[in-house]
Amino acid sequence: MSGDADAVAELEAMWREAGRRVKRLTVSHAFHSPRMDAMLDEFAAVAAELTFQAPRIPVISNVTGRLADPEEIQTSGYWVRHVREAVRFADGVQCLHDRGVTTLLELGPDGVLTAMAQQSVDLLGVPVLRGDRDETEALFTALAAAYAHGTALNWAEVYATWGARTVELPTYSFQRERYWASGPSGPGDVAGAGLTATGHPLLGAEVSLASGAGVVLTGRLSVADQSWLADHAVHGQVVFPGTAFVELALRAGEQVGCGRLAELTLEAPLVLPGPGRGAVQVQVSVAGEVGAEDRTVEIHSRPDGAADSGWTRHAAGVLTHETALPEGAEALTWPPAQAESVTVEGLYEELAAAGLDYGPVFQGVRAAWRSGESVLAEVVLPGGEQAQAGSFGLHPALFDAALHALVVGGLFDDAAAVRLPFAWQGVSLYAAAATELRVRLTAVGPEAISLQGYDASGALVVSVDSLTLRSVSAQQLAAKADVDGLYGVECSGCGARER
Structure with missing residues (x-):
């Protein structure tokens, strides 16, 4: 027994030496x-x-x-x-x-x-x-x-056990409203800076150039201030939706009386910083003389607080005067006649597996059908975001959801590829503040579609003559996130700075 005691004592000493508690x-x-x-x-x-x-x-x-x-x-x-x-x-x-x-x-x-x-x-x-x-x-x-x-x-x-029961708490005495000195930033008193407030959720102010040759709209984007943007993740990065670029361009066009987006090419993705990692400044500039038939539009961004960094151009296009409602625009029959219903169950799990991780705000597809070369779908803006719909021409999340039906409709051969909007042509918005759409998507090329979106009464809300989509890889987005990061490398003593 003494041998056992010695062994136990030795084991205890070994464990204590390793910093472990022994009892x-x-x-x-x-x-x-x-x-x-x-x-x-x-x-x-x-x-x-x-x-x-x-x-x-x-x-x-x-x-x-x-x-x-x-x-x-x-x-x-x-x-x-x-x-x-x-x-x-x-x-x-x-x-x-x-x-x-x-x-x-x-x-x-x-x-x-x-x-x-x-x-x-x-x-x-x-x-x-x-x-x-x-x-x-x-x-x-x-x-x-x-x-x-x-x-x-x-x-x-x-x-x-005690025969007790639960009751609802009274509301009034327990309700609280908290006000904090710091929090999500807004446009504030832009008039004091010589600007004009826009009332737009993404663009806080605008200024017309004194020469009369253009207008610039500015805003600040972050997942802290516009939390719904965090629901649009691609390959693990929060990416500003392509439909939001269209919204910005149309809002700028409205400012100068050019309500139709003749074309808009997305040149570089706008990767937003994650929660707590800052924001980006955005500028939408429209050039051209007042009254001109066509006006050019460009959208740039740079990291917030990085005044010495260059601007990145994300999109460029042409705005033109509004066109009349197309003939026969209200001829959509609903529910679709002679169309084959396709399941949308598991759609967002499938998209997530491919790299498109949509949060609740972007999960708007409720039903879909296939008819010849077209896919038809019902899309809805989730209730929690509907109060914001009136501030947009067309809420980007609802517009983006209209494109998700392409996956279940099988219009493209490689349905698993992660495709994002690349080039828009002929975008017209006929009604604002929509919270639901009945959408028809039709293939017009190998990677291109046309789109028409209607409200519940059958009235046309939005039309797109052609939208080309392009595949994007995780490596492309990661490289873009590095380029647009908030950090740089400074060379002490040589006056050089590399981004």
Whole structure:
């Protein structure tokens, strides 16, 4: 026995030297050690007489440290191993953590296992009973701790013992409105800077050039101020939607009396900084003399707060005067006659797998049909964003959702490719503030479509003569994010600065 004591003391010293806490357990037998060998046969004989049942909830095995096999734990041999072999407690806790478990309840006489679990991984451990506390107090303290950390509780069952019931809290006395000195920035008093407020969610101000040869609209984009933009992610990057570029161009055209976008080519993606990483300034400039038939439009951006950095041109095009409503524009029959319904279930999971990770604001497709060379779809702007629709000509998220039906419609051979808008031609907006559209998409080339969007009454809202889409890779976006980053390399003492 003295040899065993010496071995235990040596092991304790080794663990303490490694910086680990060591505590001897007060137990009646040396479980999980060779000291149990003498009783294993007798234990196995008794266990063989028992009837085992499959567990109704998953069990993490202390023998393996993994999710237990329901068949294996219904054998006497497993429980013989359980007595003799080492306890894989830390492995079991890690297994739970890897499966997303963040809260553990210890159903036992004290909090011994809770303390050890919290030393193993970062999670909340709550003992239901404590040796030095009233049982009811300890139980409700545990429930409260779990609830405060996001665990859902069935309060009706909790209170059933006492015959209590839950009631809704009164609203008035508990409602609060908080006002902070700092927060999402807006256009503020732009008049004090000699500018004119636009009332547009993405463009805060505009100024007409004194020469009369143009107008510039400016704005500031960030996922903090325009949170819905974060729902448009491509290959893991938040990318300003192509439909939003069209919205900016049309808004600028409205300012100079040129309501039709004759063409707009997207030259470079605008990758927005992630949450808490800043913003970008954006300029939409329209050139040309007042009253000219056509006016050129360009859209540039640069990192916010980087006054010494250059501007990146993202889009360039031509604005022209509005055209009359096309003849027969209200001839859309709905629901589509002689059209084959196609499922939209799993559409956004499929897009996410391909690299287009759309959040709730952009998940607008509700139904789709295929008819010859056309795809027809119903798209809706989610309710939480509909209040903003009146501030846009056409909300970019609703406009973007109109293009998602291309995937289920199969207009392109390579449906899995990540395609983004590249070149727009003939874009006209006939009604503003739409919250839902009935859309017809028709193939007009290998990677090009035409689009018409109608409201529920059958009136034409938007039409696009041609939209060319191009594939984009993760490497292209990553390179663009690096170029437009907020950080640069400065050469101390040489006066040079490299971006």
